[in-house]
Amino acid sequence: MKFEERYLNLFVLVGLLLLPIWAQAMDEPFTITLATRAVILALAAVGLNLALGIGGMVSFGHAVFFGIGGYAMGILAYHAQTYTTLSLGLFETGGTNSMPVIWLVAMLLSGAVAFVIGLLSLRTSGVYFIMITLAFGQMFYYFAISWAQYGGEDGLSIYVRNGFPGLNTLVPIEFFGICFVLLCVTLVLFARLQSSPFxxxxxxxRQSKSRVAAVGLNPTRVKLLAFVLSGAVTGLAGALFADLNRFVSPTMFSWQLSGELIVLIIIGGVGRLMGPVIGACVFVALEHFLGEITDFWHVSLGIILLCIVLFGRGGLIGLITGKEGAHV
Amino acid sequence: MYRPILATHGLTKSFGALNATRDVSIDLNSKEIHAIIGPNGAGKSTLIKQICGEMQPDSGRVTLDGQDVSKLSTFARARAGLGRTFQVSDLCREDTVVENVVLGSLGAEGAVWRFWKSALKTRDLCERAERALERVGLIEERYTRCANLSHGQRRQLEVAVALTLSPRAFIMDEPMAGLGVEGSKQMTSFLDGLRKEAPILLVEHDMDAVFALADRISVMVYGKVIATGTPNEIRNRKEVREAYLGDAV
Incomplete structure (x- = not known):
C-alpha cells in the first residue's frame, strides 16, 4: 500500500506529539526527554536539509553551527549564573537566561559564521566542498577544546535551564512543547521556501549552475543565502540541545555530529520536508533501544543506512510513498 | 550611426600552442540570423563560450548594444540580454517542464528573492512561462518531468527557456543537433519567425537548415573566420568549398 507523502508527514508529526503526552500520563519523564532529543536533532537536520537536500551542498561541517548555538547558550547562561560580565570590546553584558534572547544570538552568530564559511567554501564543489566544510568544523572543534575560559575539553555546565516567559522550562513536557513548536514553525517555513521562487x-x-546563470541569476549567491539560513536553523537547534542537556562541550562541534546530521537526512529522505524528522526519530529510537541491548548498536544503524542507500534512494519516505526523491 | 546588436572585436584565445580562436570579429544585426559554420574543432564552441562569458578571451572584446560586456560574468551577460541555448541540453532534469521555464521567468523578472508564495502559483511568472511553452509547442507536456522528455522535446524546452528571457540576441549552439529530419524542419520554421523578435547567432552543422535560414554565414577554420557573406556568396567561394563544404552543397 502506498501512502500519500503528506499523510505520512502528518502521521509522524502527530505521533511525535502524542508520544510525550502519553509518557506524561504514564509518568515516564525519560521518554519525554528522548522525544525532545529527537525533535532537536530533527530541527538541526532540517537546517542542513535546506543546504544539502535542496541546494546540493554536502556540508560536512554543520556541527559548527550546532556548536555555535550551544556555546552561545552556554556562554550567555554561564555569565548570568555566575553574575560575571561578558565584555565584547565595545559593550558589556551580564549574560542572560532568557531563551528567546539566546535563540536570537545563536541564530545571528551561526548565520554570520555560515556566511563566511559559505563565501569561502562555495568557490569549490563536490568533494572539495565536503573537505573544506570539514576543515572548518575541525577548526572550531579544536578551538573549543582549548578555550579554557569556558571549560575547554570539559565543557560548561549550566545548572538551571534557561527560562521562557510564561512557562516552566524545567518541566520536561513544557520544554518539549517549546522545541516541538519551533520545529513545526521551521517546517512550515521550509515548505514555503521550497516552493517559492527562491x-x-x-x-x-543544485542540478545545474550553468542553467541558472544562463537565465541571468547568480547561482552562488542563491546557494550562499541558503547556506546562511541553513546554518542559522542548525544554530537554533544547538542552543536548544545545550538547554536540554544543560551542558555544552566541544563534542557539539565534532565531525561525528556533522556526519550524524547527514545520516539523519539520508535515512529519512534527502530534500524531503519530513526526511530529517523521520531520520531523527529512527536514529534516537535505535540509539536508545538497541543501545540498551548492545554497545554495537551503530552496526545496525550502518546496515539500515546501507540498505537505504542501495535500495531506496528516496530514504524511508521514498520507500513508503513509492516516489523517487531528489538525488544529491 | 548604424550599430550591430552584438559584436565581437578581435577575440583571441589559445590553449598552449593551439589557437582556438584567432582575431575573430563578427557581428549580429537586428532581425538577422548569422550562422557560423566550420568543421569540428574550428573554434565555434570556444567562440560561443567567450561571447557568453564562460571563458575569458586572451584579448578582444564583446559588445552588446554597443556596451562592452567583456568583463561581465555569465549571469550578468544573460541579464544584459544574451539568450543562450546549449549544445548539450542543460536543463533541470528532475524538475517538470513548467518548472524549467518558470526558472527563466524568475531570471527575466529578477524575482528570485521571494520566499513565501509558491512560484508555480505566481501568476506573472507562470503566464510568461506558459506563453513560451505554447510557442514551442510543449504546453501539453508542462507537467512532465524533464528527464522523461524525448531528445527533441528537450531541444524545444531549451529554446522555450531562452524565450522567457525576451533577450536582445539569441545565441544558439546547434539547436538542431539530433532532431531528425522532421524535427529539424519544425525548428527551422520556428527560428525563421523568431529572428523578427531578436537576431540569432546560430552555430549549426545541419547545412540544409543553415542555408535555408541564414542571412549571413561566417565560415571558421582553425580558429579563424575565413569568409563571411550571404549564403549564395559562401556557396560559391572556392576556399570555403575546399576547407569545409566539399561536395555537400
Missing part, C-alpha cells in the same frame, strides 16, 4: 532557483542551482 526555492525553485536553489533547486535548479
Amino acid at each position: 526555492g525553485l532557483a536553489l533547486n535548479a542551482a
Whole structure:
C-alpha cells in the first residue's frame, strides 16, 4: 500500500506529539526527554536539509553551527549564573537566561559564521566542498577544546535551564512543547521556501549552475543565502540541545555530529520536508533501544543506512510513498 | 550611426600552442540570423563560450548594444540580454517542464528573492512561462518531468527557456543537433519567425537548415573566420568549398 507523502508527514508529526503526552500520563519523564532529543536533532537536520537536500551542498561541517548555538547558550547562561560580565570590546553584558534572547544570538552568530564559511567554501564543489566544510568544523572543534575560559575539553555546565516567559522550562513536557513548536514553525517555513521562487532557483542551482546563470541569476549567491539560513536553523537547534542537556562541550562541534546530521537526512529522505524528522526519530529510537541491548548498536544503524542507500534512494519516505526523491 | 546588436572585436584565445580562436570579429544585426559554420574543432564552441562569458578571451572584446560586456560574468551577460541555448541540453532534469521555464521567468523578472508564495502559483511568472511553452509547442507536456522528455522535446524546452528571457540576441549552439529530419524542419520554421523578435547567432552543422535560414554565414577554420557573406556568396567561394563544404552543397 502506498501512502500519500503528506499523510505520512502528518502521521509522524502527530505521533511525535502524542508520544510525550502519553509518557506524561504514564509518568515516564525519560521518554519525554528522548522525544525532545529527537525533535532537536530533527530541527538541526532540517537546517542542513535546506543546504544539502535542496541546494546540493554536502556540508560536512554543520556541527559548527550546532556548536555555535550551544556555546552561545552556554556562554550567555554561564555569565548570568555566575553574575560575571561578558565584555565584547565595545559593550558589556551580564549574560542572560532568557531563551528567546539566546535563540536570537545563536541564530545571528551561526548565520554570520555560515556566511563566511559559505563565501569561502562555495568557490569549490563536490568533494572539495565536503573537505573544506570539514576543515572548518575541525577548526572550531579544536578551538573549543582549548578555550579554557569556558571549560575547554570539559565543557560548561549550566545548572538551571534557561527560562521562557510564561512557562516552566524545567518541566520536561513544557520544554518539549517549546522545541516541538519551533520545529513545526521551521517546517512550515521550509515548505514555503521550497516552493517559492527562491526555492525553485536553489533547486535548479543544485542540478545545474550553468542553467541558472544562463537565465541571468547568480547561482552562488542563491546557494550562499541558503547556506546562511541553513546554518542559522542548525544554530537554533544547538542552543536548544545545550538547554536540554544543560551542558555544552566541544563534542557539539565534532565531525561525528556533522556526519550524524547527514545520516539523519539520508535515512529519512534527502530534500524531503519530513526526511530529517523521520531520520531523527529512527536514529534516537535505535540509539536508545538497541543501545540498551548492545554497545554495537551503530552496526545496525550502518546496515539500515546501507540498505537505504542501495535500495531506496528516496530514504524511508521514498520507500513508503513509492516516489523517487531528489538525488544529491 | 548604424550599430550591430552584438559584436565581437578581435577575440583571441589559445590553449598552449593551439589557437582556438584567432582575431575573430563578427557581428549580429537586428532581425538577422548569422550562422557560423566550420568543421569540428574550428573554434565555434570556444567562440560561443567567450561571447557568453564562460571563458575569458586572451584579448578582444564583446559588445552588446554597443556596451562592452567583456568583463561581465555569465549571469550578468544573460541579464544584459544574451539568450543562450546549449549544445548539450542543460536543463533541470528532475524538475517538470513548467518548472524549467518558470526558472527563466524568475531570471527575466529578477524575482528570485521571494520566499513565501509558491512560484508555480505566481501568476506573472507562470503566464510568461506558459506563453513560451505554447510557442514551442510543449504546453501539453508542462507537467512532465524533464528527464522523461524525448531528445527533441528537450531541444524545444531549451529554446522555450531562452524565450522567457525576451533577450536582445539569441545565441544558439546547434539547436538542431539530433532532431531528425522532421524535427529539424519544425525548428527551422520556428527560428525563421523568431529572428523578427531578436537576431540569432546560430552555430549549426545541419547545412540544409543553415542555408535555408541564414542571412549571413561566417565560415571558421582553425580558429579563424575565413569568409563571411550571404549564403549564395559562401556557396560559391572556392576556399570555403575546399576547407569545409566539399561536395555537400
